[in-house]
Amino acid sequence: MKAMLLTRVGRLEDAPLELADLPAPVPTAGELLIKVSACGVCHTELDEIEGRTPPPHLPVVPGHQVVGTVAALGTTDLGHDPESQKGDSPRRSKRRNPVQSPRFRPCPAVPRFRIGDRVGVAWIFSACGECEYCRSGQENLCHDFKATGRDANGGYAEYMTVPEGFAHSIPEVFTDAEAAPLLCAGAVGYRSLRLAGWGLGHNPNSAAELGHVPRSTLGLTGFGASGHLVLKTVWHQYPKTRVYVFARSKDEQVFARELGATWAGDTNNEPPEQLDAIIDTTPVWGPVVAALANLKPGGRLVINAIRKEEIDKQGLLGLDYAKHLWMEKEIKSVANVTRQDVTEFLELAARIPIKPEVQEYALEDANQALLDLKERRIRGAKVLRID
Numbered sequence: 192m193k194a195m196l197l198t199r200v201g202r203l204e205d206a207p208l209e210l211a212d213l214p215a216p217v218p219t220a221g222e223l224l225i226k227v228s229a230c231g232v233c234h235t236e237l238d239e240i241e242g243r244t245p246p247p248h249l250p251v252v253p254g255h256q257v258v259g260t261v262a263a264l265g266t267t268d269l270g271h272d273p274e275s276q277k278g279d280s281p282r283r284s285k286r287r288n289p290v291q292s293p294r295f296r297p298c299p300a301v302p303r304f305r306i307g308d309r310v311g312v313a314w315i316f317s318a319c320g321e322c323e324y325c326r327s328g329q330e331n332l333c334h335d336f337k338a339t340g341r342d343a344n345g346g347y348a349e350y351m352t353v354p355e356g357f358a359h360s361i362p363e364v365f366t367d368a369e370a371a372p373l374l375c376a377g378a379v380g381y382r383s384l385r386l387a388g389w390g391l392g393h394n395p396n397s398a399a400e401l402g403h404v405p406r407s408t409l410g411l412t413g414f415g416a417s418g419h420l421v422l423k424t425v426w427h428q429y430p431k432t433r434v435y436v437f438a439r440s441k442d443e444q445v446f447a448r449e450l451g452a453t454w455a456g457d458t459n460n461e462p463p464e465q466l467d468a469i470i471d472t473t474p475v476w477g478p479v480v481a482a483l484a485n486l487k488p489g490g491r492l493v494i495n496a497i498r499k500e501e502i503d504k505q506g507l508l509g510l511d512y513a514k515h516l517w518m519e520k521e522i523k524s525v526a527n528v529t530r531q532d533v534t535e536f537l538e539l540a541a542r543i544p545i546k547p548e549v550q551e552y553a554l555e556d557a558n559q560a561l562l563d564l565k566e567r568r569i570r571g572a573k574v575l576r577i578d
């Protein structure tokens with residue numbers, strides 16, 4: 192099968208992903224083989240590929256916003272043909288270990304999916320299912336959390352396998368390319384919004400997540416794919432919420448107003464009112480300090496970023512306790528997503544409906560798609576088409 196393989200981390204300008212011809216993976220018991228038709232391109236992949244958050248093992252096939260159809264169901268435990276494993280990298284056999292464990296094996300008599308069903312795979316590839324986090328609905332925090340396209344081969348390929356319990360049905364209203372960006376930017380944006388206090392009427396736990404303070408003003412600092420989807424979601428579900436967008440680029444500020452933002456300004460501009468919660472999706476510290484100053488008493492800053500740069504960390508010394516932290520202000524980060532986040536967001540997005548603007552690329556052009564994302568060349572989510 193064709194795949195765009197990461198064999199070494201390096202700058203996107205040097206096209207680090209290589210077109211490779213790999214043996215198609217063979218699903219074991221409890222796994223699905225997916226024929227991939229679309230895979231979204233994400234900022235997190237820029238960090239992986241360029242080495243800021245490198246994958247634990249190389250080579251790896253990136254891609255964690257995968258849409259395709261079920262091509263086969265794994266039926267045998269270890270009975271796959273050893274011939275077909277020739278040329279398999281050590282990674283593959285390694286990542287099979289978790290799914291060989293009995294806890295991942297659904298009852299074979301009741302498979303969730305059939306051959307030909309359309310499915311999606313998100314950032315969550317697997318979690319242990321047994322730890323305190325997994326048992327309390329926080330599998331995103333599992334010590335054994337495995338990410339698609341980082342800890343296991345992902346969707347920049349014609350085929351991939353996934354534990355059946357970690358595949359998602361895709362609502363009919365979406366095309367494959369439209370559904371792909373919802374699986375990461377959408378789902379993690381949804382989780383951020385929930386942690387910020389917008390319960391979205393779905394999750395019984397969420398009402399308690401931010402006390403009983405009424406929420407009416409939301410800030411978004413940084414305005415990428417996740418920010419767009421959050422803004423659209425709030426605008427449809429909570430039309431009375433006033434949304435304030437902080438973005439460096441004038442184009443992004445204009446786009447935010449077009450999408451319904453109450454106000455849009457630069458990261459350091461002071462908004463016309465103080466805010467109940469702010470979601471930060473930037474990789475730097477300046478917006479964190481600015482956001483804390485813009486929170487109301489009792490307000491919460493939700494940091495939706497997998498890493499922060501060292502470059503402006505000195506700015507944290509400008510933190511003033513009275514101005515930035517006192518009056519019960521809170522800071523909470525967002526890590527990964529749960530399957531419930533993905534399922535709930537897909538249902539919500541289908542109902543509204545939210546359809547992301549997408550720009551399609553051929554699989555072979557993955558380096559270009561990532562470079563365009565890095566250089567912010569084209570507005571809208573980038574999706575690889577795999578024919």
Ligand SMILES: [Zn+2]
Binds near residue numbers: 234236314375
């Ligand atoms: Zn992502």
Ligand SMILES: [Zn+2]
Binds near residue numbers: 319321325326330333
């Ligand atoms: Zn766990």
